[in-house]
Amino acid sequence: METWFFFILGGTALLAAINVVAQSRVFYSALSLxxxxxxxxxxxxxxxxxxxxxxxxxVYAGAIMVLFLLxxxxxxxxxxxxxxxxxKYLSYLGIILAAAVLIFLYRFLQTYEPTMAPKxxxxxxxxxxxxxxxxxxxxxxxxxxxxxxxxxxxxAIIGAVVLARRRP
Amino acid sequence: MDIHxxxxxxxxxxxxxxxxxxxxxxxxxxFLCIELMLNLDQVHGQxxxxxxxxxxAAEAAVGLAITIALxxxxxxxNVDDADLMKW
Numbered sequence: 402m403e404t405w406f407f408f409i410l411g412g413t414a415l416l417a418a419i420n421v422v423a424q425s426r427v428f429y430s431a432l433s434l435x436x437x438x439x440x441x442x443x444x445x446x447x448x449x450x451x452x453x454x455x456x457x458x459x460v461y462a463g464a465i466m467v468l469f470l471l472x473x474x475x476x477x478x479x480x481x482x483x484x485x486x487x488x489k490y491l492s493y494l495g496i497i498l499a500a501a502v503l504i505f506l507y508r509f510l511q512t513y514e515p516t517m518a519p520k521x522x523x524x525x526x527x528x529x530x531x532x533x534x535x536x537x538x539x540x541x542x543x544x545x546x547x548x549x550x551x552x553x554x555x556x557a558i559i560g561a562v563v564l565a566r567r568r569p
Numbered sequence: 570m571d572i573h574x575x576x577x578x579x580x581x582x583x584x585x586x587x588x589x590x591x592x593x594x595x596x597x598x599x600f601l602c603i604e605l606m607l608n609l610d611q612v613h614g615q616x617x618x619x620x621x622x623x624x625x626a627a628e629a630a631v632g633l634a635i636t637i638a639l640x641x642x643x644x645x646x647n648v649d650d651a652d653l654m655k656w
Contacts, residue, residue, distance in 0.1 A: 422589035495591035557627035
């Protein structure tokens with residue numbers, strides 16, 4: 402049963418991802434990416450990470466993709482759709498490079514052992530993926546990275562406002 | 570369910586995103602592919618998923634601001650037209 406769910410969700414995610422690349426209109430590309438993200442959040446549920454799955458839908462499929470769609474609709478959608486590449490050889494080069502990276506990654510991932518993954522020293526209560534446990538680890542062991550990401554977000558906000566401002 | 574299946578799936582999706590970055594000519598398409606790639610290293614380690622999501626959100630905000638500024642200055646979204654720094 403779990404295997405079936407994995408193949409259905411994974412296949413959906415993969416096809417949606419290929420559609421993101423193959424689509425010539427940016428708007429459909431973004432919609433396809435949303436489908437891919439939703440399928441991935443289903444995979445998180447299979448991995449027993451319900452909180453991550455919810456955050457994936459709320460933050461990624463909700464906030465970030467709405468931002469993308471807003472910008473796509475704000476800028477001229479018709480000029481965006483008409484951009485075509487004259488140099489055909491570049492696309493073959495891209496596919497060859499992607500296949501090379503895939504072969505390299507496959508050989509690397511085959512030797513991967515799950516026991517080598519970093520473990521947290523905080524005791525686990527009520528399932529690894531439970532929100533309470535995640536929050537406990539986040540605010541004790543990973544407090545410094547957490548505070549640094551808030552500074553990073555502040556910098557990104559200021560940078561985005563400065564960059565997108567209309568010059569007087 | 571073996572963890573290797575998840576790893577192979579994320580490698581596949583990552584490669585699709587990487588190919589998209591090379592193939593596309595539209596700035597927004599390239600951003601979408603970068604988002605796709607950022608999503609796929611997340612299958613292991615739940616705390617790190619958070620940090621990757623935060624960085625992706627910050628990257629999306631700044632990237633879209635750059636896109637708007639580029640469109641305002643050049644009137645196009647084709648990356649080949651933004652070649653001022655290309656020698």
